[in-house]
Amino acid sequence: MLKSNDPGLKSWVHVPKGSDFPIQNLPFGIFKTKYLSPVAGVAIGDYVVDLVYLHENSYLDGLGLPAGIFNQKYLNDFFALGKKKVRDVRERLSELLRDSNDEMNKAAREIALIHMDEVQMMMPVKVQNYSDFYSSEEHATNVGSMFRDPKNALLPNWKHIPVGYHGRASSIVVSGTAIHRPKGQIKSPDQELPTFSASKKLDFELEVAFITCGETKLGESISTKAADDFIVGFVLFNDWSARDIQQWEYVPLGPFLAKNFASTISPWVVTMDALEPFRVEGPQQVPQVLPYLAFEGKKNFDIVLEVALKPEGSEETVVCRSNFKYMYWNVNQQLAHHTVNGCNIQVADMYASGTISGPSPGSYGSMLELSWNGQKPLQMPDGTERIFINDGDTVVMRGHAERDGVRIGFGNCKGKILPATH
Amino acid sequence: MLKSNDPGLKSWVHVPKGSDFPIQNLPFGIFKTKYLSPVAGVAIGDYVVDLVYLHENSYLDGLGLPAGIFNQKYLNDFFALGKKKVRDVRERLSELLRDSNDEMNKAAREIALIHMDEVQMMMPVKVQNYSDFYSSEEHATNVGSMFRDPKNALLPNWKHIPVGYHGRASSIVVSGTAIHRPKGQIKSPDQELPTFSASKKLDFELEVAFITCGETKLGESISTKAADDFIVGFVLFNDWSARDIQQWEYVPLGPFLAKNFASTISPWVVTMDALEPFRVEGPQQVPQVLPYLAFEGKKNFDIVLEVALKPEGSEETVVCRSNFKYMYWNVNQQLAHHTVNGCNIQVADMYASGTISGPSPGSYGSMLELSWNGQKPLQMPDGTERIFINDGDTVVMRGHAERDGVRIGFGNCKGKILPATH
Numbered sequence A, B: 001m002l003k004s005n006d007p008g009l010k011s012w013v014h015v016p017k018g019s020d021f022p023i024q025n026l027p028f029g030i031f032k033t034k035y036l037s038p039v040a041g042v043a044i045g046d047y048v049v050d051l052v053y054l055h056e057n058s059y060l061d062g063l064g065l066p067a068g069i070f071n072q073k074y075l076n077d078f079f080a081l082g083k084k085k086v087r088d089v090r091e092r093l094s095e096l097l098r099d100s101n102d103e104m105n106k107a108a109r110e111i112a113l114i115h116m117d118e119v120q121m122m123m124p125v126k127v128q129n130y131s132d133f134y135s136s137e138e139h140a141t142n143v144g145s146m147f148r149d150p151k152n153a154l155l156p157n158w159k160h161i162p163v164g165y166h167g168r169a170s171s172i173v174v175s176g177t178a179i180h181r182p183k184g185q186i187k188s189p190d191q192e193l194p195t196f197s198a199s200k201k202l203d204f205e206l207e208v209a210f211i212t213c214g215e216t217k218l219g220e221s222i223s224t225k226a227a228d229d230f231i232v233g234f235v236l237f238n239d240w241s242a243r244d245i246q247q248w249e250y251v252p253l254g255p256f257l258a259k260n261f262a263s264t265i266s267p268w269v270v271t272m273d274a275l276e277p278f279r280v281e282g283p284q285q286v287p288q289v290l291p292y293l294a295f296e297g298k299k300n301f302d303i304v305l306e307v308a309l310k311p312e313g314s315e316e317t318v319v320c321r322s323n324f325k326y327m328y329w330n331v332n333q334q335l336a337h338h339t340v341n342g343c344n345i346q347v348a349d350m351y352a353s354g355t356i357s358g359p360s361p362g363s364y365g366s367m368l369e370l371s372w373n374g375q376k377p378l379q380m381p382d383g384t385e386r387i388f389i390n391d392g393d394t395v396v397m398r399g400h401a402e403r404d405g406v407r408i409g410f411g412n413c414k415g416k417i418l419p420a421t422h
Helices: A053-058 A083-099 A106-112 A137-147 A243-249 A270-280 A332-338 B050-058 B083-099 B106-112 B137-147 B243-251 B272-278 B331-339
Strands: A029-034 A039-044 A045-050 A113-115 A120-122 A130-133 A164-166 A172-174 A182-187 A195-199 A205-211 A231-238 A263-265 A304-310 A317-322 A351-352 A395-401 A406-409 A412-419 B028-032 B039-043 B049-051 B113-115 B118-123 B130-133 B165-168 B172-174 B185-188 B195-198 B206-212 B231-237 B263-265 B304-310 B316-322 B350-352 B394-403 B405-408 B413-417
Touching: A039 A083, A045 A053, A045 A106, A053 A106, A083 A231, A083 B185, A113 B028, A164 A332, A164 B113, A164 B165, A182 A243, A205 B118, A231 A270, A231 A351, A231 A395, A263 A412, A263 B185, A270 A395, A270 A406, A332 A351, B039 B050, B039 B083, B039 B106, B039 B316, B049 B050, B049 B106, B050 B106, B083 B231, B083 B272, B106 B113, B118 B350, B185 B243, B195 B206, B206 B304, B206 B331, B231 B272, B231 B394, B231 B413, B263 B413, B272 B394, B272 B405
Parallel strands: A130 A351, A172 A263, B130 B350, B172 B263
Antiparallel strands: A029 A039, A029 A120, A039 A045, A045 A113, A130 A164, A182 A195, A205 A231, A205 A351, A231 A263, A304 A317, A304 A395, A395 A406, A395 A412, B028 B039, B028 B118, B039 B049, B049 B113, B130 B165, B185 B195, B206 B231, B206 B350, B231 B263, B304 B316, B304 B394, B394 B405, B394 B413
C-alpha cells in the first residue's frame, strides 16, 4: 500500500467530517481566483493547495519537476511526466500536509492554502481525444429491452467487445457550466417528416471517465496489465443526451448531435493511486473473453455514485444511487481494446465508462431508464413530475469511495439546463 | 474574383506543366529539411517557399503577423488568425512570387525556395477534433444495397440529415506514413464466436476534408452562409477501414476500431480561396431540406479525384476516378448541421466528407464498392487480383481542379500497408 493511503494519516489542515478530500485523496485540479490566473492545485478539506507556491518555494525540490510545470492552464504537461512522477508528487504532498510535518510555517500555510469559496475550478485538462464506452450490462440491457426485444436485449457483440465510440472533446466542460438545451432534427415514429425544435427529451447519463498520462505510437497496443501505467485518474462524467435527436440520427453511424452539445465533468482528477484501497472484483465475464481482454487482479472500483435533480427554486432530490463497481468491462479492458488495433493514445485523453446502471430500478443511471421511457414519471419535492429534464433543472452527480473512516470523493459534477437559444 | 486567382498570372518560379502548384494555388503546409526544424511553407511548382525566411526578412511586413507565427510545428496558430488574415498572406505571396515582381533578389530567392526533393512534409495542423460525414448519395446507396435492401438502400434519415459521426484525431497521419494492418475481433455471420486476427478486409475510403480557422462558443451555431468564414481549406483524406472489424463492432454505436487505427491526409492545405473559381452547383436536394440547411450560391467544388493502387514492386493502376462535386451534402451544410445544437468548433478541427462515390462503377470510392463486396475482383498490372488491400500495397489518392489552363492540385495522399505487428 502507498503510504499516502494509510487510513491513520491526519493533516494539519482541518478536514470536516464527510469531506470528499481528506489527506488520503489529494486530487489534482486547475483553479483560478480573483488574483490568480489558472494554476494547478490539490484539494484538501475545504481548501485548495496552490502547487505553484509550493514549487516556487522549494517544497517540491528533489522531485525533478520542470520549472513552471504547475503554472499552466491545464494539467496536460504535468500528466505527461508519467504516472510515477505524479505519484511522487502526491506522496510528497501527503508528507508535507501530514500533522506531524512542520516544514511549512504558519505564514507559508496561509499563503499556500486558499479556501474553496474563493476559487473557481476550471477544466483540469485540455482533452485531446474523447471516447465513450457502453460497459454497463444493466444499462445496455435496459436500453435493449425498451427499444428492441426484452428477451434478446443485449446485442450479439456486447459480451465479446467493450463497445465504444468516439465523442466530441471540444464540448466537455467543467462542473458549474450552464448548458443550453440543444436544438435539432426530431422525428417521432408517427411523424412523416422531421421537424426542427428544441429537444423535448433531454437526459443525463451517469458515467465515470479515466484520463491518460502516457502516449503510444501508432501501431502499438496496451495490454490489460500495462493499462494501469497509462491511467492517472478519474472524474465524474455527465454525458448529456438528447434522446429525441438521438433516435432520429443514430442509425447507422451512432449518436452525434444528441451528445456533442455538452458533457460535464467534475473538476478534480482523483488519482488511481488514491483509489487503490477500493479495488474490487467485477462481475464474472461469461462467455470467456478473448486473450487480449483477459486480466489479473481486481480491476473494478467500489465507488458509490448518486445523481440529484434540483428543479429551479426547489430542493434537490436524489433520483439515482449506483456504483462504479457494477461495470461489466473494466478500464483496463477498455484501454486494451481501444489500442489493440494500433490506435495511438495521447496524454490527457478522456475515456468515459458509459452509463453506470445497477441491478435495481433506483440505480439506473439515466432518466430514460429511471422513468422507463416515460412510463414511470419521477416525483419532485416541489410536487412536479419528471420524465426527462426541464429547463431550469440542475443535475448534480456525486461519487465517493469509503472504508476505515476514509472517504475518497470527487466533489460535484453539476450542470444547469438553460432554455434553448433563439 | 481574388487577384491571386487570375488565370493570367505567372511566377518567376518555374512551374512545370501539369504541376499541382501554380501561382494560383499557394497551399500552406509544414515541412522540415535536414537543416530546418518543422516550419510553415507554401508550395509553388517543385519548390517550397520558406515562410519563416520571408517573415523574418520583412517581405510580409504590414500584414500584422505575430512574431514567430510561421516558426511552428503546426499551422494552428496561423489559422487562428482567421480567414481574412490567411487570405491577406496568400494575396501577398501571390504578389511577391509574380513574374513582374522584383522585391526578392537572386540571393533571397535562392534562400527562400527549397526544392521539394529536399523537404519532408509533416502534419499541417494538430487536429483538434475530427468528424466524418457520410455525404455521398451514391456511396450510401451502394452500401445500403449491399448490406440491406437494394430497393430501400438509403435509410429514412439520409436525405434530411448530413449524417456524421465522431472520429479519432490522434491517428490522422500525413501522406507517406506507413500503416500496419490492424488487428481486431472478427466474426463472420457463419461463425459462432468471434476470433482475433489481422483484418482480412482492409479498405480505403476516398474523401476530402475541410479544416476550420475559427472557433465558436458552446451554444453558438454557424449558419450555412457564415460557414465560408470558418473553412480555411481542404486536404485529401483516406479513411482507412477494416470492413470485417467494422461489421462485428458497429451496431449500435457506429464504427470505432475499424477506423481509428489510421487516417491519411495530403500535406498541403489548399485554401478555399484558391478553389473559388471551381465552385459548381451540387445535386438537387429533394425533399426540401429544413431551413437551417438551406443555402444560397454554389457550394460544391469541381475537383477531379483518383485513387491508384500499387502492389509491392509493381506499377500502380488507377482503380477509381471520382469527383468532389458529386457530394449531396455540401461543406456549408455539414458545418451548419454540426453546430446547430450548439456544439462548439475549434481552430484546426478536421471534417471529412465521407466516401466520395460517383454514379458509375469506376467512380466508387472504396474497394468494398469497386469489387462489389468481393463479387468483382480488380485486376492489377502484375497479374494479381484485389478484392481488398494486400500487405505491401500502396494506396495513392490525388485530386485537382482545372480550368483555363490553371490546375489547382493537392499533391499525393499516399500510404503503404505493412503487415500486422506481432
